[in-house]
Amino acid sequence: MTAPWHSAALALGDDALVLSHRLGEWAGRAPVLEEEVALANIALDLLGQARILLSLVGDEDELAYLRDERSFRNLHLVEQPGGDFAHTIARQLYFSTYQRFLYERLASSDSEFTALAAKAVKEVAYHQDHAEHWTLRLGDGTAESHERMRRACEALWTFTAEMFQPVEGLDAVDFPALEERWLDSVASVLERATLTVPDGPRSRAWTAGAGRQGLHTEPFGRMLAEMQHLHRSHPGASW
Amino acid sequence: MVTGTRTGTGTGTGRREDAAPTALEAELRRVAGRVPDPELPVLTLEELGVLRAVHVSEAGRVQVELTPTYTGCPAIGTMSSDIERALHEHGVPEVTVVTVLAPAWSTDDISAEGRRKLAESGIAPPRPRGTDGAVPLTLSIRCPHCGSAGTELLSRFSSTACKALRRCTACGEPFDHFKEL
Structure with a gap:
C-alpha cells in the first residue's frame, strides 16, 4: 500500500462507504416511503463506488469491516450523524456537489479513477438533483421547514473546508478551483431556496484535513461499532 | 459480496478488441444475450445493452464481458451466474464473467426492441x-x-x-x- 493513488482510493472509497452507511440508517425512519427508497438508492450507488475503490487497494470486506477508526480516511462531513431530515439533505447538497465536480475532473484525466468517475458522475448528478430539489422545497417551504433547513446548513458548514484539502494521489485535481466552483453552486441553490450562505467558519483548527489523516469525530466510533459488529462477531457470515 | 466475478477497473480487460468475433463467439454471444435481466425479466441482457463481448481463447476458455447499469447494481452477481449457467447448458465447460466499467453504460444502449x-x-x-x-x-x-x-x-x-x-x-x-x- 505505497502508491500515492492508494491513499486517494482509500479517501474516496471511505467517503462513499461511510456516507452510504449513514444514509442507510434512514431505512425504516424516513418521512415518507418514497424518500426512504430514494435515500436507500443513493446509498446503494455510493456503496457500489466504495466497493470498486476499496477493491483497488485490497480486500473490500477486510477494509470495510476490519479496519479500526484511525485507519479510515473519510471526511468528517460524511461521518456526522444523520440529524433530522434537513441535516441529511444539507449534507447531501454539500457532498454531492463536491463529488460531482470532483468526479467530472477525474473522468476527464487519465488515472486509476477515470473509468469509475466517468460512470459514477452520471449517478451523482441525480444525487445532486435530489438534494437541490429538497433544499428548495424545505428552504422555500413553511416557516418550520425553512428554520430547520437554515439550522442544518449552518451546522454542517464547519465541515465543508475539509473537502478541498489536497488529497495525496489526486494531483490532477485543482482543489482551489474546485472549491470556488462548489461555493458558487451551493450559494446559488441556497439563494433560490430563500436561505443565506452561512457566515460561520468552514473549518475549525482541529478539524480541517483531520479525517484524511485518520483523526475522526466522536460519533464515528459508534457508527463503526454498529457497521462492523456483525462481521467481527461472525467472520465470513453470509446469507 | 462473493459474486464470482472480477471487476475490471478500466480498459485493461478488453483484449482482442479489434478482432472480429468468430462464428463460435457470435453463437455464444447469442446464447448469453438471451439471458433475461433478473430485475426486468421482460428484457434480455442483449436488449439491455450490458453484454459487451464474448471471447473464446485458443485453449477454448470462454470469457464474457459484462457492464453494470449502475455502479452499485446488486443484480450483477445474478446476471453473471445466469450467464454461466446458460453457457454451461450450451456445452461450454469453463466460463469466466468479468465486469468492465469503461465505457460507462448509458440508457442509450437499450435497444429499440428493449424500449x-x-x-x-x-x-x-x-x-x-x-x-x-x-x-x-x-x-x-x-x-x-x-x-x-x-x-x-x-x-x-x-x-x-x-x-x-x-x-x-x-x-x-x-x-x-x-x-x-
Whole structure:
C-alpha cells in the first residue's frame, strides 16, 4: 500500500462507504416511503463506488469491516450523524456537489479513477438533483421547514473546508478551483431556496484535513461499532 | 459480496478488441444475450445493452464481458451466474464473467426492441440522452398505460435506482420511468 493513488482510493472509497452507511440508517425512519427508497438508492450507488475503490487497494470486506477508526480516511462531513431530515439533505447538497465536480475532473484525466468517475458522475448528478430539489422545497417551504433547513446548513458548514484539502494521489485535481466552483453552486441553490450562505467558519483548527489523516469525530466510533459488529462477531457470515 | 466475478477497473480487460468475433463467439454471444435481466425479466441482457463481448481463447476458455447499469447494481452477481449457467447448458465447460466499467453504460444502449418491451410492461422507457448534458430533461414522459403526456414526478428514485416513480394526471395510474443515465 505505497502508491500515492492508494491513499486517494482509500479517501474516496471511505467517503462513499461511510456516507452510504449513514444514509442507510434512514431505512425504516424516513418521512415518507418514497424518500426512504430514494435515500436507500443513493446509498446503494455510493456503496457500489466504495466497493470498486476499496477493491483497488485490497480486500473490500477486510477494509470495510476490519479496519479500526484511525485507519479510515473519510471526511468528517460524511461521518456526522444523520440529524433530522434537513441535516441529511444539507449534507447531501454539500457532498454531492463536491463529488460531482470532483468526479467530472477525474473522468476527464487519465488515472486509476477515470473509468469509475466517468460512470459514477452520471449517478451523482441525480444525487445532486435530489438534494437541490429538497433544499428548495424545505428552504422555500413553511416557516418550520425553512428554520430547520437554515439550522442544518449552518451546522454542517464547519465541515465543508475539509473537502478541498489536497488529497495525496489526486494531483490532477485543482482543489482551489474546485472549491470556488462548489461555493458558487451551493450559494446559488441556497439563494433560490430563500436561505443565506452561512457566515460561520468552514473549518475549525482541529478539524480541517483531520479525517484524511485518520483523526475522526466522536460519533464515528459508534457508527463503526454498529457497521462492523456483525462481521467481527461472525467472520465470513453470509446469507 | 462473493459474486464470482472480477471487476475490471478500466480498459485493461478488453483484449482482442479489434478482432472480429468468430462464428463460435457470435453463437455464444447469442446464447448469453438471451439471458433475461433478473430485475426486468421482460428484457434480455442483449436488449439491455450490458453484454459487451464474448471471447473464446485458443485453449477454448470462454470469457464474457459484462457492464453494470449502475455502479452499485446488486443484480450483477445474478446476471453473471445466469450467464454461466446458460453457457454451461450450451456445452461450454469453463466460463469466466468479468465486469468492465469503461465505457460507462448509458440508457442509450437499450435497444429499440428493449424500449418497446419496457413500455409494453408498463415502464416508461428512457428518453434519448444524446450528449453528456446535465440531468434534468424537460421532454414529456408519456404514460405507458394510456399514452397521455400529462404525467408528474412522485419520486426521483423508485423500486430500483434506475427508475423514477411518476403518476399520470389523465388516468391516475402510477408508473415507473426508466431514468436517463
